[in-house]
Structure formats: structure tokens, C-alpha cells
Amino acid sequence: MTVDGRRPPPRERILLTASELFSTHGLRGVGIDRIIAESGVAKSTMYVHFPSKDELAAAYLRRTDVSWRDKLRAAAEAAGEDPADQLVGLFDAVSTAYLEHGFHGCPFINAAAESDPGSAPHAVTVAHKQAVRSWVRDLATAAGARDPERLALQLTLLIDGTLAAGKLEQDPAMPIAARAAAAELVEQSCGPRSGRSRRPPR
Template identity: 60%
Template structure:
């Protein structure tokens, strides 16, 4: 019986997968294009054909991180049920999963923003991600009948970002549980229970 052939990744996919792994581990500015080309097995000309500037590669990396992380947040929220109050708390299960992952280095957006100049494309992309997460939380808070949806969204975003950072600093699995408990208290205070 013949085995099914495993589809071969395109050069672009190999470059992006390699950049994802290296950028997350060492930061985008800590990894040169020579390292990306060597580890992805593509020529430098091929890299520049797909990503004319290193910033283009960093932006593609951030787009990938955005899809993965935002997807995990949404999935955790939906797993908590249909009640928006529960979704606001349930999304913190994504934090628990992230912090326990092998090689966890915190939030790729915070890490990248820390090494990017304000006003540049890369920094703007990090801000765009954080703004999108906050807008999603504001929408959930509105649906949960929060007295001040913008405020609770800001508070939960700060709690989430703090949990992402603490997951690196103290490597204590209980950190995510503490963040979820704090989220529960914030949501209970901000969103009146439905009778």
C-alpha cells in the first residue's frame, strides 16, 4: 500500500514558519535575515522576493500570531458558553494554555512593541492588535450589559497583558488562574446579573 505524499511547504511558508519560531524565541530584531534563510533552507533572493523588507517579514509574523492568539481567545470565550459574562471570564483559559506551552516567552505583540520605534509599521501593527482585542472585549461587555463597557474592556485587557507577562516572569501556572479569578470579580462588579 502506497503512503500518501506529504504536501511540501512553499518557500514562503517555510520562511514564515522559521521566522515565527525564531522571532518568538529571540525577538524580531534579534534574528537576522541570514539566520532565517539558513534555517528555512531558502536563498536570500527568495526571501526578499516574498518579503522585500525585513519589516514585511515581521508584519507577516505578527499577522500569523494575531490569527493564532485571537483565535485562541475567541475559542476559549466560546467554550465558556453563550453568556457574554461567562465569555469575558472564559477567555482567560487561553492564557492558562499559553503560559503552560513549552518555550513560552510572553506576548509576541508586547515583546515586538518593546523593540520597535513608535510610528513605524511594525509598532503600528502591535497597537492594531491590542486595539482589536479591546474592541472585541468592549463588544462582549456591551452584550453582557456592563455599566461601562469601555472601562471593563480596558481592565480585562490590562489583566490579560499582565498575565501574559507574569507567565514569563514567574513561570507559575497559578498565575493564569489568579488572572481568571480577578476577571471574574471585575465582570461580576461591572455586569449586573440577569434575573
């Protein structure tokens, strides 16, 4: 239901239903018929808005991309104005994800394992990972990292590994350990605080 008590329009109902089901059961674990039944729309309505299951999965991942990148950015900004602190602080978003009820790991890693190269879901997944790495690289550059590309690769691999591990065992010690490892990597790459820029990228 919307805030005023009305049902969302059909496209939004389909996407909300699919998002919940895909997140819980994976892309291959959910059939179109179940999404149609649980969203309460006709099959013809489904295909008007989403011509294929791949297109629906891609729309779910695009929505997740916006949500997850907003959470990463908010966690980074909450760590303060120093870009180096933000590089470590963004791992607080990973810790928060672990605490969410029913955490099923990284939706993008899960989707990559279930989608074919060249498909719409796979393309969205690749674009998401590239966008996150680019943003982290910009932060690393602003923090004065000796090799921003390398640091961004290290940190994003650490994020992905921690999220993937969470699908197996939802141990809150994992993101805490990842944050500590990130702090060490940032310190090694960016050097003493006085040698870093304090101006985060816009």
C-alpha cells in the first residue's frame, strides 16, 4: 500500500513483488507465474510493463543499484569530511546489511551467478560493480592514495567478499574484520593524515 492507503500502480506492484522474491529466492528460483499471482496483475499487464523475465530482473537490479550506492555514500559521508575516513566508513553500510533480517548476500553477485553473459541482468550487474569501483577510486584519489586504482580494486573486492560470505554465515564479526582490513589498506596507501586532501569528490 502507498502512504495514503491506495495500492501502488501495476508496474510498481510487479517490481515490488519481484524485488522481494528475487532477493529471497534468487533470479532462477522465482517463476513469472508466481510474480504475476503475488502482485495481483494479469499476465498481459505483466508483459506490457516487462516483456521478459530478464527485463524484470534488470529493473530489480537497477533499483537495487540506486539503493545500495545511496547506502554506501551515506555511510561514507557519516564518517566525516576526510576522504580517507570515508573509504573506511563506507564499510559501515556492509555491517548494516548484515544486521538486516533475512540477509541473502550481495544481490549482484547472486545475479551474476544466475545470469548469462550478455543478458540484461548481467549487464546491469557489471555496470553496478564498475560504478561502485569508480566512486571508490575517486575517493581514493581525493585521499591522496599512491595508486587509487589499486586501492579501489582492493576495497571493492573486500566489500564483495564480505557480502558473499554473509550469504553462508551471517556473522557480524565479518564486516567488522573487513572494516579493520580496509583501515589498514587505506593507511598503507594514503600515508599520514597530514599528507592527504580533506576534500571529498562531488
